[in-house]
Every structure is written in structure tokens, then in C-alpha cells.
Amino acid sequence: MPAEVLAQAAAEMLDWHGSGMGVMEMSHRGREFVSIYEQAEADLRELLAVPAHFKILFMQGGGLAENAIVPLNLAGRRAGAMDFVVTGSWSQKSFKEAARYGPVALAASNEADGHTSLPPPASWRLSPKPAYVHLCSNETIHGVECHELPDLQALGCDAPLVIDFSSHAASRPVDWARVGLAFGGAQKNLGPAGLTLVVVREDLLGHALPVCPSAFDYKNVADAGSMFNTPPTYAIYMAGLVFQWLKRQGGITAIEARNRAKAALLYETIDNSSLYLNRVAPDCRSRMNIPFFLRDEQLNAGFLAGAQARSLLQLKGHKSVGGMRASLYNAMPMAGVQALVDYMREFEKNPR
Ligand SMILES: *Cc1c(COP(=O)(O)O)cnc(C)c1O
Numbered sequence: 001m002p003a004e005v006l007a008q009a010a011a012e013m014l015d016w017h018g019s020g021m022g023v024m025e026m027s028h029r030g031r032e033f034v035s036i037y038e039q040a041e042a043d044l045r046e047l048l049a050v051p052a053h054f055k056i057l058f059m060q061g062g063g064l065a066e067n068a069i070v071p072l073n074l075a076g077r078r079a080g081a082m083d084f085v086v087t088g089s090w091s092q093k094s095f096k097e098a099a100r101y102g103p104v105a106l107a108a109s110n111e112a113d114g115h116t117s118l119p120p121p122a123s124w125r126l127s128p129k130p131a132y133v134h135l136c137s138n139e140t141i142h143g144v145e146c147h148e149l150p151d152l153q154a155l156g157c158d159a160p161l162v163i164d165f166s167s168h169a170a171s172r173p174v175d176w177a178r179v180g181l182a183f184g185g186a187q188k189n190l191g192p193a194g195l196t197l198v199v200v201r202e203d204l205l206g207h208a209l210p211v212c213p214s215a216f217d218y219k220n221v222a223d224a225g226s227m228f229n230t231p232p233t234y235a236i237y238m239a240g241l242v243f244q245w246l247k248r249q250g251g252i253t254a255i256e257a258r259n260r261a262k263a264a265l266l267y268e269t270i271d272n273s274s275l276y277l278n279r280v281a282p283d284c285r286s287r288m289n290i291p292f293f294l295r296d297e298q299l300n301a302g303f304l305a306g307a308q309a310r311s312l313l314q315l316k317g318h319k320s321v322g323g324m325r326a327s328l329y330n331a332m333p334m335a336g337v338q339a340l341v342d343y344m345r346e347f348e349k350n351p352r
Pocket residue numbers: 061062063064065090136138139140164165166167185186188
């Protein structure tokens with residue numbers, strides 16, 4: 001979270017804009033909260049240039065719930081399988097979960113190289129008429145990012161592309177012409193946990209399977225302006241403050257340029273070192289989540305202890321991958337990345 005946003009939320013905690021209430025105490029249907037909601041939605045639409053024929057839904061359940069909610073809404077649209085491109089842990093989970101709701105097919109996988117590449121779209125084996133094609137556009141654990149979304153139409157496929165953009169939403173623009181639905185838990189880049197963002201093309205609404213819970217039927221949520229049931233009001237308010245912060249930074253183009261520079265500095269440091277290593281193919285290295293290894297794994301504990309002593313926190317890699325991981329979300333300033341690479345160079349000279 002940007003420090004500025006946390007400070008603003010703290011200042012408004014007990015009394016929001018002289019209303020005599022904190023945001024947590026407001027009715028979600030009262031005019032104060034409705035104004036917060038509408039501003040957040042409008043700001044997000046502007047920031048991400050979401051076209052008018054897409055609905056923005058503020059839901060709950062996180063990315064993992066969407067792994068079920070997406071098939072519950074889209075599997076029944078037409079008979080074909082749900083196609084999955086598996087590029088890491090998150091798309092693997094999506095693939096497994098969807099299989100509970102209908103036929104699935106594996107269109108491509110990078111498992112053979114340990115999830116360090118992105119299979120080129122021309123190599124995907126798509127089903128004849130898939131219900132949709134799922135891609136995790138940034139694999140948070142393996143650090144694999146899709147820098148240009150595939151053009152399914154150019155591949156002769158008329159199915160909607162579904163992207164899980166949980167861990168890089170609002171870090172870069174989205175090419176909506178290539179997307180049918182995008183979902184993401186808010187907690188990586190948009191705000192606190194508890195809010196799930198869904199951006200869905202209108203023609204994909206209204207096809208939910210009969211067993212789909214009413215509160216997870218995108219059409220119900222869209223028709224009710226995300227108020228079919230009580231939405232995560234405080235998380236929406238916080239995300240709204242983040243959206244305003246993003247606008248003050250110059251919007252998505254400016255934040256993308258900053259993210260590019262931050263990631264370039266860290267990858268350069270890794271690549272120019274004889275101690276650190278990143279195994280991801282250069283054309284699909286994530287700008288948000290950068291896993292790296294110490295060639296001598298015995299040094300891991302010392303590296304982390306030294307980092308902690310400098311307030312460089314949460315660098316331990318995911319347990320399934322090991323090593324280290326630096327997550328350079330929007331709110332991480334360049335100074336934070338500079339402090340990390342300064343420490344890495346110093347540690348390399350004098351490892352212990
Ligand atoms: C974190 C993450 C998720 C999981 O989201 P939850 O909100 O914990 O359910 C799903 N997909 C990706 C790509 C993630 O990074």
C-alpha cells in the first residue's frame with residue numbers, strides 16, 4: 001500500500017469527510033458509501049481505459065474463488081471445453097478447479113522447463129470451439145509475465161480470453177480488445193484483501209450454470225451494481241484511495257514506466273552477478289514478482305537475516321520454489337529497489 005494512502009485512511013478512520021461516521025459504519029446503500037463506490041469505479045475505468053461494453057464488478061472470494069466462479073458462469077455458454085494455458089502454480093490451480101464444473105483441456109504448458117517460459121500462442125493446441133481460454137497473465141510464484149496478450153482471433157479462435165491478472169492489475173495497460181474477462185484479488189496491487197475485481201464483457205453475462213450461487217452469478221452482480229449483497233465496503237474505499245493515488249502518479253502509463261525501471265534495475269543486478277540467478281526466459285520475466293536464487297543455497301539464511309536488519313522484508317521465496325522473491329508492486333518506490341540492490345551487491349562482496 002502506498003504510505004500516503006495509509007495515512008489518508010488513518011486520518012479519515014473515525015469521521016469520513018465530516019459525515020460523523022467512519023466508512024466501516026456506513027450503510028452500503030447510503031449516499032456516502034454510494035459516492036465512494038461510484039468514484040472508485042469511475043477512477044478504475046478511467047485508469048485502465050475499460051471500454052463501455054465491459055462491466056466492472058467488485059466481488060469477494062479472491063482469485064481462488066474466481067477459479068470456480070468463472071467456469072460456473074462461462075462453462076455453459078457453449079458445448080466446447082474450457083482451455084487452459086498452464087504457466088505456473090496459479091494457472092495449474094485454475095485448471096484443476098475448473099475441471100469440477102465441466103470439460104477442460106490443456107492447451108499448452110511450460111511444466112517441462114520448470115515454469116520458466118511462456119509457450120508462444122502459435123504453439124497452443126486450442127479445442128475446436130472452447131467455452132473460453134484461460135491464461136494467468138502474471139504467475140506470481142514463478143515470476144512469468146505475459147507482456148503481450150495473445151490475439152485469439154488471429155489464431156482462428158473466437159472464444160473469450162479469461163485472464164487472472166491478480167498480481168499485476170493496474171501495473172500496466174490492458175489490451176481489452178483481446179480480453180473477455182479479467183479477474184484479480186485486490187491484495188497484491190489494488191488494495192487490502194477482501195475485494196476481488198472482475199472486469200467482464202457484457203455478452204458474457206447471463207450464461208451461468210443453474211448451480212451457480214446467485215451471489216456469484218455475474219449478471220446478478222452486474223445488474224445490482226455490485227450490491228446484490230453487501231460488497232466489501234472498506235476494501236472498496238481503500239482501493240478507491242489507491243486509484244486516486246495512481247492518478248496522482250500520472251496514471252497507468254507513468255506507473256508502467258516506473259515499474260519497468262524498477263524491474264530492470266533488479267534484473268540487471270541479478271544478471272551481472274556471479275552469486276544471484278533468475279531462471280525465467282528474458283522475454284517473459286515478470287516486472288512485479290522477481291524470484292531469484294543464491295547459487296550457494298547455504299547463504300540463504302544469512303542473506304535474509306542481513307536483509308531483515310536493513311528493513312528489507314518479505315524476501316523469502318515461495319516454499320514451492322525456494323530462494324528469494326522480490327515483489328515490486330506499484331506501491332514499492334524506486335528507492336526501495338535501490339536499497340535492495342545496494343544490499344545485494346554488498347552481500348555479494350562479503351557473503352556470510
Ligand atoms: C494471489 C493470487 C491468487 C490467489 O488469490 P486469493 O485472493 O488468495 O484467492 C490467484 N491468482 C494469482 C495470479 C495470484 O497471484
